[in-house]
């Protein structure tokens with residue numbers, strides 16, 4: 001793809017562009033630096049990566065803008081191809097003119113792929129943020145608004161200290177005893193739980209949660225990185241924790257979640273006990289903090305009882321393109 005004026009050249013990714021992209025990223029997105037292994041794993045090795053969807057704007061030979069557009073080429077387990085959807089997972093531009101040119105090219109790319117419901121930015125699995133951090137990057141938020149994206153929802157990132165101690169709700173032991181009387185036990189899974197755990201995820205949650213658990217277990221993660229609530233062998237809830245964005249993402253680290261309880265079982269304390277047990281296991285693996293990127297205000301109340309505080313707010317953005 002080659003578009004643009006004499007001064008600005010817009011094209012898709014070509015091998016050799018990687019250093020320029022990572023360099024621009026680290027100067028343009030100062031609160032979200034990455035390194036080359038993260039760029040490799042989450043962008044170049046993402047199975048749905050299409051060089052034409054990696055939209056790069058150059059002035060002379062200098063990279064000045066970038067939008068990473070994603071459309072599914074392969075089905076996402078039980079969520080399928082999610083036809084009609086497109087995602088911008090990364091966006092950066094130094095000036096409104098560059099932003100406008102990059103987002104127009106992104107629009108052309110999505111139109112050619114038949115995508116008319118566009119999102120910034122939660123493409124799974126390889127998203128970087130749920131949406132735009134408008135407080136860190138107000139100029140990028142404005143460029144997206146000017147291009148017709150609207151604010152769709154809020155996603156809260158939260159962090160909690162786990163060291164030297166962590167906060168617990170005062171009634172947590174009592175809740176656990178009450179659940180045990182009902183035959184509900186909260187523990188790490190054993191080999192005999194694996195099939196029930198995956199069934200639970202497939203039946204109750206989006207394909208991304210199923211995939212996340214499957215990939216992490218298949219990579220060799222310790223079962224202590226998972227917590228399940230079970231009645232007999234029936235899984236009623238679960239959480240997991242993991243590491244960063246690099247190749248060893250699946251190992252123990254500070255990233256908490258996903259975390260979910262079967263709808264019919266919510267509100268009776270399972271989530272609190274699962275969270276407690278998972279945070280304890282994170283401490284035992286050496287983590288001093290826990291964090292996650294994406295929750296809503298209601299679940300935030302539960303996290304606050306464990307010492308989590310909102311650390312960042314993201315705005316999920318959406319654009320509907322008339323067919």
Ligand SMILES: CC(C)(COP(=O)(O)OP(=O)(O)OC[C@H]1O[C@@H](n2cnc3c(N)ncnc32)[C@H](O)[C@@H]1OP(=O)(O)O)[C@@H](O)C(=O)NCCC(=O)NCCS
Pocket residue numbers: 257258259260261262265266267268269270271272273292294295296298299300301302303
């Ligand atoms: C969040 C969740 C895991 C909590 O499990 P739970 O067993 O209901 O939790 P507890 O009974 O220990 O605590 C109740 C608290 O959970 C949260 N909660 C309950 N139902 C919820 C729901 N449908 N969505 C989001 N949060 C919910 C609330 O903070 C609630 O506290 P409140 O009574 O003051 O509103 C569970 O509700 C769930 O699976 N929600 C959908 C998935 C989700 O939002 N996961 C967390 C995203 S990071």
